[in-house]
Amino acid sequence: MKPPYLITMLLVVTGLVTAGCAATGSTPTQEIRRTAAVHAASHHADEIATVSPTWIDGLRVVRPSGNDPTCPWSIAYPQVPGAEAFTAALRRMVEARRTDFLAQACDQADPELNLDFAFLVASGDVIGVRYTEWWLGGAGDGLSTTTRWYDAKTGTVLPATALVEPSSIGRLTADLDKALSRKEGFDAQALRAAMADSASRARYLDDLGFTAGGDLVVTFDQSVAGVAPAGQLQAVLPAAVARPLLSDLGRRVQRQVFEPTRRLDLDGRVSPTPTRPPAGPEEIADCHRVKCVALTFDDGPGPYTQTLLADLAAFRARATFYVVGQNVAMSPDVVRQTAEAGHELGNHSWSHRDLTRLTAAQVRDDLRRTDEAIRKAAGVTPNTVRPPYGAVSDVVRAQTPHPLVLWSVDTLDWKHRDAAQVTRAAVSGARPGAIILFHDIHPTTVAAIPRVLRTLSARGYHFVTVTQLRGEVSR
Numbered sequence: 214m215k216p217p218y219l220i221t222m223l224l225v226v227t228g229l230v231t232a233g234c235a236a237t238g239s240t241p242t243q244e245i246r247r248t249a250a251v252h253a254a255s256h257h258a259d260e261i262a263t264v265s266p267t268w269i270d271g272l273r274v275v276r277p278s279g280n281d282p283t284c285p286w287s288i289a290y291p292q293v294p295g296a297e298a299f300t301a302a303l304r305r306m307v308e309a310r311r312t313d314f315l316a317q318a319c320d321q322a323d324p325e326l327n328l329d330f331a332f333l334v335a336s337g338d339v340i341g342v343r344y345t346e347w348w349l350g351g352a353g354d355g356l357s358t359t360t361r362w363y364d365a366k367t368g369t370v371l372p373a374t375a376l377v378e379p380s381s382i383g384r385l386t387a388d389l390d391k392a393l394s395r396k397e398g399f400d401a402q403a404l405r406a407a408m409a410d411s412a413s414r415a416r417y418l419d420d421l422g423f424t425a426g427g428d429l430v431v432t433f434d435q436s437v438a439g440v441a442p443a444g445q446l447q448a449v450l451p452a453a454v455a456r457p458l459l460s461d462l463g464r465r466v467q468r469q470v471f472e473p474t475r476r477l478d479l480d481g482r483v484s485p486t487p488t489r490p491p492a493g494p495e496e497i498a499d500c501h502r503v504k505c506v507a508l509t510f511d512d513g514p515g516p517y518t519q520t521l522l523a524d525l526a527a528f529r530a531r532a533t534f535y536v537v538g539q540n541v542a543m544s545p546d547v548v549r550q551t552a553e554a555g556h557e558l559g560n561h562s563w564s565h566r567d568l569t570r571l572t573a574a575q576v577r578d579d580l581r582r583t584d585e586a587i588r589k590a591a592g593v594t595p596n597t598v599r600p601p602y603g604a605v606s607d608v609v610r611a612q613t614p615h616p617l618v619l620w621s622v623d624t625l626d627w628k629h630r631d632a633a634q635v636t637r638a639a640v641s642g643a644r645p646g647a648i649i650l651f652h653d654i655h656p657t658t659v660a661a662i663p664r665v666l667r668t669l670s671a672r673g674y675h676f677v678t679v680t681q682l683r684g685e686v687s688r
């Protein structure tokens with residue numbers, strides 16, 4: 214059972230990591246991604262809702278990573294001011310996973326641990342995070358997810374099942390069993406037995422969240438009950454079915470997901486205003502008077518984009534995201550959050566094809582379709598196009614709806630996958646007016662950004678969008 218799991222996971226991970234600038238031809242991974250994109254586009258309502266971390270005043274994301282290239286690891290946890298118990302619990306959790314990984318996986322082939330998170334809710338008196346873990350090369354091969362809740366009313370950190378009233382767990386498992394009866398690719402008997410056993414239950418029911426419409430989504434990892442390795446198994450209980458099962462915490466979380474107050478109230482201490490990134494013309498650097506650089510992130514959005522947004526917000530930095538249309542369709546919420554945080558969205562084509570190999574009509578349709586996906590997700594139209602691979606021809610120039618923008622500093626982050634090297638390339642290449650190329654689909658790149666921001670800030674640089682740098686729009 215292990216080998217096929219491992220191979221598929223490697224394909225999936227490789228697909229995510231190289232989908233941008235390297236992948237060519239059609240691989241099973243691309244098929245999976247395409248299917249996922251279509252699925253997300255047509256069943257977006259089933260997606261677990263996430264929120265922008267910019268709502269959290271004073272949020273910092275701590276992101277340690279290992280330096281040994283033969284056994285790489287990267288973990289992350291949020292520091293939420295006023296919710297120290299939550300920070301401490303998440304830190305203990307991720308550090309324990311790292312300890313396990315270092316003890317068990319480093320003598321395996323191509324080990325890697327990657328632990329990242331997104332906020333499911335961060336308003337009212339509740340915070341929720343969802344962790345995604347990739348662990349390759351050890352006993353725990355594969356992808357797993359888990360959710361944790363913080364109840365500011367009581368100051369307690371709670372497991373996934375805290376959304377449900379303890380006396381209703383039996384009904385929850387029965388409803389899940391019913392919801393899963395139409396699904397295939399897992400061992401229903403084994404899953405039923407695992408959920409029925411109160412001792413093992415917590416391990417299986419460890420990822421609960423809500424869709425934007427308030428439906429309850431329960432996700433089972435692929436290691437559970439023979440779930441097909443191509444993806445996780447999800448059961449969705451409609452809001453009306455879930456509602457009677459919810460605990461007080463569950464009802465408060467559901468309310469905040471459905472209708473967020475957009476402010477976090479910890480210890481009865483209401484944060485003055487939700488954190489907004491610098492906005493308004495007066496706060497934008499005047500690049501004629503001060504040193505400016507434009508950080509640009511291509512090929513996303515990806516699993517690390519939300520972490521990157523938190524890091525940029527912490528430094529009040531603006532950036533430009535050259536997003537790929539099919540990824541936008543898969544993760545419209547992240548794209549919307551990117552725009553809301555004050556960043557610029559640029560067009561990086563629909564599926565990252567070399568545009569110089571397409572006909573004029575194909576180029577035009579590709580770029581128009583991508584513009585449309587961005588507009589639908591974020592309500593804004595891109596100002597510029599960055600052609601994949603920087604490949605430009607007269608045909609491409611003639612068909613592009615916006616100016617083409619390349620870069621002046623290439624960090625080669627996709628090649629090195631090394632945070633220290635990415636930092637060095639960005640810092641040593643920075644000049645007033647530079648456009649620096651990164652890819653936010655690589656965890657090593659996102660891990661490098663806090664250091665890049667700290668170092669360049671200390672050298673007097675301001676971080677602006679491409680359009681601000683080009684001076685075409687005063688805002």
Ligand code: NI
Pocket residue numbers: 233234511512561565601602
């Ligand atoms: Ni690219």
